[in-house]
Amino acid sequence: MTKRYAQYEGRRNIHRGRRHKSAGKMYIAGIITVILLSSITIFGFAFKTGMEGSHQDVDVQASDLQELNIGTPWYLTLVNKQNHIPKDYNPKLVKVQGGEQVDERIYGPLMEMLEAAKEANWNQLPRVVSGYRTADIQQSFYDEKTAKYIKEGYSESEAKEIAGQWVALPGYSEHQLGFAVDINGATYDVYSWLQENSYKYGFIFRYPGNKTQITGVAEEVWHYRYVGVEAATKMYEQGLCLEEYLSFL
Incomplete structure (x- = not known):
C-alpha cells in the first residue's frame, strides 16, 4: 500500500x-x-x-485673420494672400499731412520717422501718399492695374495674375489694416535712409525684392509697415520678413 x-x-x-x-x-x-x-x-x-x-x-x-492671429499683438497682425481681414474690421483712424489716414496707434511713431527722414529728403517731410484703404478703394486699384496690363496685350487671366503681384485683392491688403503706408520722397536717398533706419521707429521695409517668394509681392521700396520697435529691430538685424518672423514665434 x-x-x-x-x-x-x-x-x-x-x-x-x-x-x-x-x-x-x-x-x-x-x-x-x-x-x-x-x-x-x-x-x-x-x-x-x-x-x-x-x-x-x-x-x-x-481661417480668417481673427482666428489666425489669436494671442498675437495687434501690430503683428498678418495680412497677405493667405490671410484676409474680417469684413467687420473697423480701425480708428487719424489724418496725416496730405490727407491720408492711418490707424491712430501708429501716428506718433510714423511722424517721428518722417521727421527724422527729412535730412535725407532735401530737408522736406516725406509724404504719405497712401495709408488706410477701404475695400472699394482697394478693388479700384486692382482693377486699374489689371486694365493696364490688358491694354499692354496680356490676356485677362495673365493681367490679373501680374496685377496681383503689385496690388492685393480687397480683404488681403495691409492698407486695410491702417498699419501700412506708401511713402513718397523728393529724392531716392530717402528710401535708402528708411531701409536702414525705419526699424528704430517700429516700421519695416515690408516687401524687399529678395523675399518675393515668401511675401508673394514684388519689391515695393515705398511700402512700410508698423510692427513695433522690438519686432522691427529683430527683423532688421536677422534679415527677416514678417512671415518669417511670425513663423519663429
Whole structure:
C-alpha cells in the first residue's frame, strides 16, 4: 500500500506540475494579449490624433485673420494672400499731412520717422501718399492695374495674375489694416535712409525684392509697415520678413 500510494502521489504531482505550467503559459499569453491590445489602442489613438492635427493645420491656413492671429499683438497682425481681414474690421483712424489716414496707434511713431527722414529728403517731410484703404478703394486699384496690363496685350487671366503681384485683392491688403503706408520722397536717398533706419521707429521695409517668394509681392521700396520697435529691430538685424518672423514665434 505504501509503495502504491507513493507511486500514486508521484503521478499526481506530475499532473499538478503540468497544470501549473499550463496555467502559467495561459497567464503569460493573457498578459501579452493585453499588451498587444493596449499598443493597438494607443497607436490608433495617436494616429487619429495626428490625422486630426493635420486637418486642424489645414483649417488654420484657411481661417480668417481673427482666428489666425489669436494671442498675437495687434501690430503683428498678418495680412497677405493667405490671410484676409474680417469684413467687420473697423480701425480708428487719424489724418496725416496730405490727407491720408492711418490707424491712430501708429501716428506718433510714423511722424517721428518722417521727421527724422527729412535730412535725407532735401530737408522736406516725406509724404504719405497712401495709408488706410477701404475695400472699394482697394478693388479700384486692382482693377486699374489689371486694365493696364490688358491694354499692354496680356490676356485677362495673365493681367490679373501680374496685377496681383503689385496690388492685393480687397480683404488681403495691409492698407486695410491702417498699419501700412506708401511713402513718397523728393529724392531716392530717402528710401535708402528708411531701409536702414525705419526699424528704430517700429516700421519695416515690408516687401524687399529678395523675399518675393515668401511675401508673394514684388519689391515695393515705398511700402512700410508698423510692427513695433522690438519686432522691427529683430527683423532688421536677422534679415527677416514678417512671415518669417511670425513663423519663429
